[in-house]
Amino acid sequence: MTQIKIFDTTLRDGEQSPGVNLNQLEKLELAKQLERFGVDIMEAGFPASSQGDFDAVKKIAETVKNVQVAGLARAVKSDIDACRDALKNAENPRLHVFIATSPIHMEYKLKKTPDEVIETAVEMVKYGKQFFDNIEWSAEDASRTDLDFLAKIIEKVIDAGATVINLPDTVGYTMPREYGAMFRYIKENVPNIDKVDLSCHCHDDLGMALANSFAAVENGATQVEGTINGIGERAGNASLEEFSVALNIRNDYYPYHTNVVLKEIKRTSDMVSKFTGMTVPGNKAVVGRNAFAHESGIHQDGVLKNAQTYEIITPELVGVQSNNLVLGKHSGRHAFTDKISQLGFSLTDDKVKEAFKAFKSLTDRKKEVTDDDLFAILTDIQTDTSNVKRYTLEDFKVQYGSSDKPSATVRLKTPNDEQIEDTGTGQGSVEALYNTLDQIIHEDTHLTDFQLNSIGQGRDALAEVHVSLTVDGLSVSGRGSAQDVLEAAVQAYLNGVNRAIYHQKSE
Numbered sequence: 001m002t003q004i005k006i007f008d009t010t011l012r013d014g015e016q017s018p019g020v021n022l023n024q025l026e027k028l029e030l031a032k033q034l035e036r037f038g039v040d041i042m043e044a045g046f047p048a049s050s051q052g053d054f055d056a057v058k059k060i061a062e063t064v065k066n067v068q069v070a071g072l073a074r075a076v077k078s079d080i081d082a083c084r085d086a087l088k089n090a091e092n093p094r095l096h097v098f099i100a101t102s103p104i105h106m107e108y109k110l111k112k113t114p115d116e117v118i119e120t121a122v123e124m125v126k127y128g129k130q131f132f133d134n135i136e137w138s139a140e141d142a143s144r145t146d147l148d149f150l151a152k153i154i155e156k157v158i159d160a161g162a163t164v165i166n167l168p169d170t171v172g173y174t175m176p177r178e179y180g181a182m183f184r185y186i187k188e189n190v191p192n193i194d195k196v197d198l199s200c201h202c203h204d205d206l207g208m209a210l211a212n213s214f215a216a217v218e219n220g221a222t223q224v225e226g227t228i229n230g231i232g233e234r235a236g237n238a239s240l241e242e243f244s245v246a247l248n249i250r251n252d253y254y255p256y257h258t259n260v261v262l263k264e265i266k267r268t269s270d271m272v273s274k275f276t277g278m279t280v281p282g283n284k285a286v287v288g289r290n291a292f293a294h295e296s297g298i299h300q301d302g303v304l305k306n307a308q309t310y311e312i313i314t315p316e317l318v319g320v321q322s323n324n325l326v327l328g329k330h331s332g333r334h335a336f337t338d339k340i341s342q343l344g345f346s347l348t349d350d351k352v353k354e355a356f357k358a359f360k361s362l363t364d365r366k367k368e369v370t371d372d373d374l375f376a377i378l379t380d381i382q383t384d385t386s387n388v389k390r391y392t393l394e395d396f397k398v399q400y401g402s403s404d405k406p407s408a409t410v411r412l413k414t415p416n417d418e419q420i421e422d423t424g425t426g427q428g429s430v431e432a433l434y435n436t437l438d439q440i441i442h443e444d445t446h447l448t449d450f451q452l453n454s455i456g457q458g459r460d461a462l463a464e465v466h467v468s469l470t471v472d473g474l475s476v477s478g479r480g481s482a483q484d485v486l487e488a489a490v491q492a493y494l495n496g497v498n499r500a501i502y503h504q505k506s507e
């Protein structure tokens with residue numbers, strides 16, 4: 001069976017999703033989870049794009065060891081230099097350098113002739129080769145590129161030292177048969193093609209990303225690029241959990257396998273959704289809330305008689321546990337610390353103490369504490385930026401009556417350690433709270449989006465709120481989870497403001 005290498009770009013293309021901005025701690029936690037998930041290569045970021053991205057790529061490269069770490073570069077020396085510096089401590093680094101090859105991109109964006117594009121591509125691969133053995137070269141907008149030109153430039157960049165050739169469907173324009181034919185053409189018309197891995201990278205503008213990835217694999221691609229939950233530019237990228245589960249379920253049809261650890265899928269998907277604020281739709285394949293729910297009587301009857309009548313994927317395969325009840329009110333610190341490592345976290349002693357306190361206060365209010373609840377608590381604590389001065393909630397009250405104007409009183413500790421209390425009103429309870437917070441917070445803050453979800457099921461499920469804000473002109477997201485919806489709403493708002501403060505301090 002041929003191995004298909006999985007190249008994850010959640011931290012780069014995924015992070016380019018509108019409204020998503022992950023901080024360094026979140027990127028690091030995601031990188032560790034992607035390593036557990038078993039990707040072969042992770043694209044940790046675009047080091048030349050900002051100091052924050054550079055630092056995050058560097059930190060990831062120093063931390064994860066069982067996976068190749070790639071950095072993205074345009075075909076310019078300074079971008080390649082930034083990758084060299086950010087990846088210098090990586091166990092297994094890869095440079096990913098790209099240049100556009102379609103007529104429209106070459107003429108209007110690059111303002112270069114095809115010959116100049118070849119010259120730049122070759123020169124930059126040779127330049128990168130001084131620092132990297134492993135170089136992926138991408139022909140941006142390959143699917144709208146003239147095939148003869150594509151074959152010509154690929155042959156030259158392989159001669160210059162590229163070890164992987166990636167042919168992206170950058171704008172999600174191509175159809176599966178067409179995309180597959182492009183790979184076949186390149187296989188048949190580039191004399192040195194067998195020296196490299198061929199890779200596909202598909203966007204989902206026409207809903208074809210997954211089908212196109214399979215078409216590429218059927219025609220010689222040995223690397224598939226994509227993201228968790230399919231997040232990414234515009235309509236997103238091919239979803240890696242869908243690709244790997246489809247290969248596994250249809251191993252009667254495809255003679256390929258991946259190194260992906262399928263039971264890590266749910267957790268990886270949850271973490272991406274939590275950190276990015278991009279909620280997974282209920283009907284999403286593999287990881288949606290309804291992916292294993294059988295609603296119609298006929299289906300339920302069939303599943304009870306034999307699950308395989310309507311269930312081709314078992315929840316257990318992808319790490320969805322039907323009964324993941326773990327710890328309760330009487331669980332001690334020992335059981336709690338064991339659980340922390342079972343869930344894949346390694347926390348400092350202080351953070352373990354903090355997490356245990358949060359767990360205990362949750363058990364006062366919630367009878368059944370699940371893995372999902374613990375995961376929410378632990379990721380919040382692990383990615384908390386509390387070493388930076390910030391706003392913290394001391395207390396709040398809301399008065400609501402269906403015929404009165406809601407009002408809120410909030411007491412905050414500010415970054416200067418002052419205690420400030422104020423009262424405000426709004427059209428609803430959340431607005432009253434947010435107006436009051438705005439009166440206290442020094443920064444100029446505007447709410448642009450608000451989403452409320454529950455973690456797990458049942459009346460006592462935790463509430464999770466995601467907000468998008470601008471804080472002094474900077475777009476940030478914030479999240480908060482609590483048993484009470486209003487408390488989660490306040491925590492999410494403060495989290496967004498604190499992230500903006502952290503961002504300004506660390507840039």
Ligand code: KIV
Nearest residue numbers: 098138140141168170
């Ligand atoms: O979609 C695309 O073309 C890309 C490249 C940078 C590989 O993301």
Ligand code: ZN
Nearest residue numbers: 013168170201
């Ligand atoms: Zn892309």
